Amino acid sequence: MKRFLSTKKIATKDVVDLAFRHVKPTLTTGKGDPNSQPVLINIHGIFGSSAMFRSLSGPLADQLNMDVYSIDLRNHGDSPQAFPYDFMTYAKDVINFIKTNIGPQRPVNLLGFSIGGKIGLLTTLCHQINIEKCISIDLPPYETPHLDSVVLENYALIMKIINREIRIERGSPGWKKVLLEHFKALPANKVNNGDPSLYFASGFFKVRKNDITYEDEKIHHPAEDRYIDYYLPLKQFPDLLDTLRGWPDLHGIENSQGLLQTSTPRSVLFMRGLNSCFIKEDYSLLRQFFPNAAVREFNTGHNMTVEEPEKTFQCIVDYLKA
Numbered sequence: 001m002k003r004f005l006s007t008k009k010i011a012t013k014d015v016v017d018l019a020f021r022h023v024k025p026t027l028t029t030g031k032g033d034p035n036s037q038p039v040l041i042n043i044h045g046i047f048g049s050s051a052m053f054r055s056l057s058g059p060l061a062d063q064l065n066m067d068v069y070s071i072d073l074r075n076h077g078d079s080p081q082a083f084p085y086d087f088m089t090y091a092k093d094v095i096n097f098i099k100t101n102i103g104p105q106r107p108v109n110l111l112g113f114s115i116g117g118k119i120g121l122l123t124t125l126c127h128q129i130n131i132e133k134c135i136s137i138d139l140p141p142y143e144t145p146h147l148d149s150v151v152l153e154n155y156a157l158i159m160k161i162i163n164r165e166i167r168i169e170r171g172s173p174g175w176k177k178v179l180l181e182h183f184k185a186l187p188a189n190k191v192n193n194g195d196p197s198l199y200f201a202s203g204f205f206k207v208r209k210n211d212i213t214y215e216d217e218k219i220h221h222p223a224e225d226r227y228i229d230y231y232l233p234l235k236q237f238p239d240l241l242d243t244l245r246g247w248p249d250l251h252g253i254e255n256s257q258g259l260l261q262t263s264t265p266r267s268v269l270f271m272r273g274l275n276s277c278f279i280k281e282d283y284s285l286l287r288q289f290f291p292n293a294a295v296r297e298f299n300t301g302h303n304m305t306v307e308e309p310e311k312t313f314q315c316i317v318d319y320l321k322a
Contacts, residue, residue: 060316124266158200161227
């Protein structure tokens with residue numbers, strides 16, 4: 001028996017065309033070939049979307065006098081949902097986006113937050129495009145054995161809601177307030193300087209377009225289910241957290257076609273939150289693939305752009321302008 005559901009079966013695709021937002025600088029000099037001018041691409045973190053850069057894109061475009069693109073990774077925002085969802089695949093999508101929408105010769109800068117940082121670092125190693133600089137906000141180019149409590153606790157709550165251990169009825173009076181109260185009650189969100197409750201909860205507010213299909217009721221909730229669902233198909237990604245900790249073997253089968261080259265020095269900045277667990281104190285580990293890497297330290301947790309917005313913004317601008 002089939003049911004009418006708001007989730008579709010996910011296909012497997014080597015590359016998908018990413019959705020994006022494009023912001024141009026308010027004032028342009030009008031000099032030179034626009035296709036030779038550098039651009040900036042923003043890459044969001046897990047559960048996020050291009051919307052997380054909405055407040056930053058305009059100021060960055062004006063301060064840097066360059067076009068700014070904020071992309072939705074596969075399975076996020078308005079981009080297609082598809083398997084696989086490993087870091088190499090994410091990087092291939094970004095490389096395809098650059099080739100298709102910007103051009104392989106045009107200079108590109110990358111700014112990635114959290115897993116977006118890892119994806120940006122991998123993209124930087126591609127010899128088929130022209131990456132000038134990359135900034136990784138608080139994620140390193142190696143496997144991170146632990147995830148911080150903010151990710152773990154919020155992910156656990158999301159799964160409890162979609163597994164119906166916590167039931168919040170769609171469209172009921174004040175349901176969004178009830179939902180946010182659950183997230184705000186998490187210990188990790190209480191101690192964080194920038195409460196990430198809305199960031200993690202917002203996936204329950206979104207509705208994907210054109211994703212209604214028929215599926216086996218054993219996999220998904222039946223049509224009469226009255227309760228809210230997350231817009232990402234997390235039940236189909238059971239090893240998501242293990243994937244987030246990883247880093248591909250660039251000397252092995254994952255890079256067997258030689259798409260990423262580790263021998264060319266790249267200009268990379270790591271922005272490290274000193275109260276975050278992701279980047280180790282041994283900075284020589286950062287320079288295994290990026291020998292010219294610079295590090296800037298902030299007295300923050302992982303979400304430094306929220307905890308110290310002015311300092312982190314200025315750091316980004318100064319590095320990309322230098």
